[in-house]
Amino acid sequence: MEDICISSSEKNGLQLHLCNTDKFKTISIMLTMKVPLQEDGITARAIIPHILNGGTTNYPNRKLLKQKLDEMYGANLSADALKKGEDHIITFRMEIPADRYLNVSNSLLKSSLDLLHEVVYSPILENGVFNTTIVEQEKRALKQRLTAIYNDKMLYAHVRLIEEMYKGEPYQLSAFGREEDLTSINAASIYQVYEELLQNARFDLFIVGAFDQSEVESMVQDVFSEQHNNKPIKMISSDRKDVNSVKVIQDKMDVKQGKLFLGYKTFSTIQDEDYEATRVANAIFGRFPSSKLFINVREKESLAYFALSHLESNIGLLMTMAGIEFANYERAVEIIREQEYAMKVGDFTETEIEQSKAMLINQLIEAYDTPLGIMDISIQAVDSGLSNNINDQIKRISMVSKSDVIRAANKWELDTIYFLNRKEEIK
Known part of the structure; x- marks a missing residue:
């Protein structure tokens, strides 16, 4: 079978993974920020991608950000939090038309990377922390997502099995955090967790589509110019700890x-x-x-x-x-x-x-x-x-x-x- 090559390299500590292929007329971008699952700050981390997607310095609310995406030939941007093994992962996804199919002088891919960088690094702030209105709105939305888990009995049973099976272990924790934390977290405390995330997370950027590879590598080097935490992938323990009783x-x-x-x-x-x-x-x-x-x-x-x-x-x-x-x-x-x-x-x-x-x-x-x-x-x-x-x-x-x-x-x-x-x- 014809192979599709995925090349990986490091840019300022960020791990870049490129798949240059003519199979699609779009370019898909995904940025992941990965940290260990831990109880401290888990609900704040669950809400951060949605706060960041709520407004930036140049596009200070969701409506203006959406207008900007519409101007970029209907580009879309989504954000979420998930867990994989004992890692908590924040993801941002974008999809845009490939530059080669557009009659434009400026690179849409470069504009998209600039916007993605702005969403992650330049959120709209109020008194040096997150905007309170956006925070409270996203707290309500997170409560609704947690309620939806309870209402979906199959999903609820899945969550309960994990809680019981991995009691006392990181994997017990939900990627969506805990409802009981919502009353205590606020714009300032969530912003502190966000700053820690920028310092400590492993960043991986995946780009799939038709592009000039050397140009994209140069773009990423320039746009994501901060020095990221170049954490190696940790070994997953599969040591045998026999189950004493079911x-x-x-x-x-x-x-x-x-x-x-x-x-x-x-x-x-x-x-x-x-x-x-x-x-x-x-x-x-x-x-x-x-x-x-x-x-x-x-x-x-x-x-x-x-x-x-x-x-x-x-x-x-x-x-x-x-x-x-x-x-x-x-x-x-x-x-x-x-x-x-x-x-x-x-x-x-x-x-x-x-x-x-x-x-x-x-x-x-x-x-x-x-x-x-x-x-x-x-x-x-x-x-x-x-x-x-x-x-x-x-x-x-x-x-x-x-x-x-x-x-x-x-x-x-x-x-x-x-x-x-x-x-x-x-x-």
């Missing part, structure tokens, strides 16, 4: 359907030699509609409205998720565990292995058809330290054998069972 957690709420989650420690992360084997194992286990969970829990036993599994490879977590009738709880857990044991003893065929590898490879190829997919692949390559060459990635998946899958699956240990049950009816 935690069983049950919450009761006014729900019409039970939400069942099983959380496994895989002891394999994106940096581990068993990473691809773990992905193939998960593909056979619960990732796709052809998987064991879907066929046995949903199709054969009719125990669940849906049943699937998901990997968080930056922390070594495997989750199974199912929506079930309340009375089916014990049987559903039993069937899910039977599929786990089947993986560990090799009760799956070579055909299942090849089918799962083909689907993973197809997903990888499809990802290269979108700018965001290319960025995600580049991020994974940065985190893993492995080649982002698509043919190398396909080869790594293709080489996984049945014994590799069995070895990876035998590392799995069930840590926590979480069930969101209904309230008992009062008679």
Whole structure:
């Protein structure tokens, strides 16, 4: 397959990742600011990208900033906070038409980088700190996002599993912060966290599209002229800490359907030699509609409205998720565990292995058809330290054998069972 090259370099401590390709008529830009997940300041960090997106020195409110983007041929700009493994990550994304398709004298890409830099480094201030009106507006918006998690019972169950499974560890924390912090944080305290973020965060800038690479490298060098904290990617620990006993957690709420989650420690992360084997194992286990969970829990036993599994490879977590009738709880857990044991003893065929590898490879190829997919692949390559060459990635998946899958699956240990049950009816 024709490869798409992603080159990485350092500019003033900022890590620059460029994918120069003619596949798209747009240029996509993503800036990430990464710091360790920690309780102190987490809610302030969650709100900072939205405050920054609310106004700059030259465009002091959201309306004027939007007008500026409209003038830039309908460019768009979004910001958010997320977590990946034990990192808290603030992201800014922009998409613009590629310069080569515009009849303009000045580079739109240069103007976009200038605006992105202004959003991050020159926010609208009031008495030397963030604008109070913007801060209070974004605090209300964050409260609404946190309420939305509670109202989405599947998402709520996901959050509760993480809280219980990683209690006392950084990964327990939500990327959105905590509602109880909203009363105590203010423009001054959030601005202090923002200044610390500029000093301590690792900056990665991803640009995908058609451009002159040397020109873009020079632009980034000039625009992001501050000296950034050149933090290396930390090694993710996959040391084995055996699970002493399975935690069983049950919450009761006014729900019409039970939400069942099983959380496994895989002891394999994106940096581990068993990473691809773990992905193939998960593909056979619960990732796709052809998987064991879907066929046995949903199709054969009719125990669940849906049943699937998901990997968080930056922390070594495997989750199974199912929506079930309340009375089916014990049987559903039993069937899910039977599929786990089947993986560990090799009760799956070579055909299942090849089918799962083909689907993973197809997903990888499809990802290269979108700018965001290319960025995600580049991020994974940065985190893993492995080649982002698509043919190398396909080869790594293709080489996984049945014994590799069995070895990876035998590392799995069930840590926590979480069930969101209904309230008992009062008679």
